[in-house]
Amino acid sequence: MKQTPANSGTCARGPDGCVLTLADLPSPDTKRWVIRRKAIVVAAVRGGLISMEVASSRYRLHPEELMSWCDYIDQYGFLALRATKIRHYIRPRRSKQTRKLLIRM
Numbered sequence: 001m002k003q004t005p006a007n008s009g010t011c012a013r014g015p016d017g018c019v020l021t022l023a024d025l026p027s028p029d030t031k032r033w034v035i036r037r038k039a040i041v042v043a044a045v046r047g048g049l050i051s052m053e054v055a056s057s058r059y060r061l062h063p064e065e066l067m068s069w070c071d072y073i074d075q076y077g078f079l080a081l082r083a084t085k086i087r088h089y090i091r092p093r094r095s096k097q098t099r100k101l102l103i104r105m
Contacts, residue, residue, distance in 0.1 A: 012047025015039040015078060020049055028058050035081045042069050 012020040015036070025044055026037040041059065044050050045066065056063045072080035 012044050012049035014043050020044050020047065022049065025050070026059070030059060033083070035078055038069050038081045039073065039078055041066070042073060046070070 014020045014024065018024075020040065020043060024040065026040060030037060041055055045052055045055050050058070052063055052066060055061070055066060069081060
């Protein structure tokens with residue numbers, strides 16, 4: 001009998017806890033990467049549904065970008081995957097007073 005990920009004991013679970021299948025993955029021609037799609041791809045890679053190399057080539061992403069998604073989830077949670085908030089996690093904004101001090105130096 002052929003084992004599927006759902007009954008083999010090592011299945012990929014999505015960000016909401018549901019079992020992932022290849023049909024649940026975002027389309028290979030995805031242009032707009034929202035939090036949910038990024039989280040699903042990360043969960044599929046971590047759960048062994050697809051490899052990092054397959055995900056990189058399928059979605060035309062650099063492996064470092066996928067690894068950064070994993071790191072953001074680990075360090076800051078799913079909200080860190082928001083493109084509009086990424087600057088808060090990479091380099092916190094400095095106050096105007098701190099910037100003035102740095103300019104004077």
